Amino acid sequence: MSDKKLIYMDSAATTNVAPEVFEAMTPYFKDRYGNASAIYDLAQESKTALENSRKIIADTIGANPSEIYFTSCGTESDNWALKSIAAAYKAKGNHIITSKIEHHAIHNTCMALEKEGYEVTYLDVDEYGTVKLEELKKAIKPTTILISIMYANNEIGTIQPISEIAKIAKEKKIFFHTDAVQAYAHIPISVEKDGFDMMSVSGHKFNAPKGVGFLYCRKGINLIPLLHGGAQESNRRAGTENIPYIVGMAKAAEIAHAKMEERAKSQKQVRDHLIERIINEIPYTRLNGHRENRLPNNVNISIRFIEGESLLLSLNDIGVCASTGSACASGSLDPSHVLLAIGLPHEIAHGSLRLSIDHKITMEDADYVVDHLKQIVENLRSMSPLYEDFKKQNP
């Protein structure tokens, strides 16, 4: 792999650990390995690093450090938020509202809660993947205890009118949680201004390692532990703190926030260049997701008459890493629930391509991908019976 060309356009899946982040983490593996719960100086170094990290993270979203709980991943944060509200406020009601385009960490947690007797409303979205505020208002019942809507979608990049959603929740005195795994460290977030009660974040989406995340939980909310054991994380999340990873995540968050504006600007340039060239130069393609209210790093295109997995294999052959909403790439029978929710027919959903770029991707990289993509699409269409039929019907 090392001598082969590699253009990584799958940053929404994961990112590499930044060199500065790796450097910041290193001492906590070898030399400063103390358990933060112990009392000797070595342990105090860990405790200090833990609390400094908490402060750094809290500052990025305008929260109080005591409102940040470190977890092992975004999925844990999502599970914790939903299950905790469900259990703690059961007496108030059993109804949860979410959307049809949530990540599986939310979607499948909701399904599990349904099995336990909770009622869940999965809101439709419009053709751009935006939650309809009127539908949300209509879905609210006296028994609604939680609304959980993702900040930005991982597949199509659409950013929700999140503060308006939070406002609706607040007016009705319903807790509001957002899965901000794709948004955090990419667009500015203020839990105060945006009006969030809870928010999930994952480290590896912004150059921290895999295996660390956090949950923001507003002070005063009854947060019930998912893991029972020691007194770590204010008795809310037992288990010895993963100091090197937490330090790494704080460092990554610090860098991402310091460079957010500059990175977003260059990413948007590359993103728009990719979108324009693909849409203009490859016939029978369409952009999925919202054109403006969109993550700076996300491109999602449907390419008709071809299937996503064969597209990814062809891209892999020229050293490009990307992703698709096709069922064939995931091993399930249905294509992406997000693409179906925005109204794409199955065969078009099977032919989707997601390119998620980071700040290191250049315009030259983008041109390389589009230049080759044109050839790949032509080649796959030349062997597609769907294209053959279409051409016969539309000569």
Add this chain to the structure above:
Amino acid sequence: MEYSEKVKDHFMHPRNVGEIEDASGVGTVGNAKCGDIMRMYLKINDNKVIEDCKFKTFGCGAAIATSSMATELIKGKTVDEAMTLTNKAVMEALGGLPPVKVHCSVLAEEAIHAALWDYSQKSGVKIEGLKPPVHDIEEKEH
């Protein structure tokens, strides 16, 4: 996806892609909903020998590779020999398939049968054991 070198080779360099204008039989199986459609064209001579065979496939790497391998395996064979080709033989010739992709080889077998059925209907030639094509994709091995 863990594909064998043979699968990768047949995906990157598929054999016998295309159409046959005056085909003796054409069969299309699968559906776009599941993400796999295979179309098989056969040119069969008076001695019931498959002189030429071409395919078009909309689908994943395994779908394209199994189509390609299936055409190679039946080219030059008689229709009765082609009838005996199983999805298992296609898989073996490709050095195996991941479990979730077994249905692709089933589809390739069905595509051949569908094309043979079309040939049989048009020519009046009876083929032992041939049944009308089924368009559903089943996960089971034949």
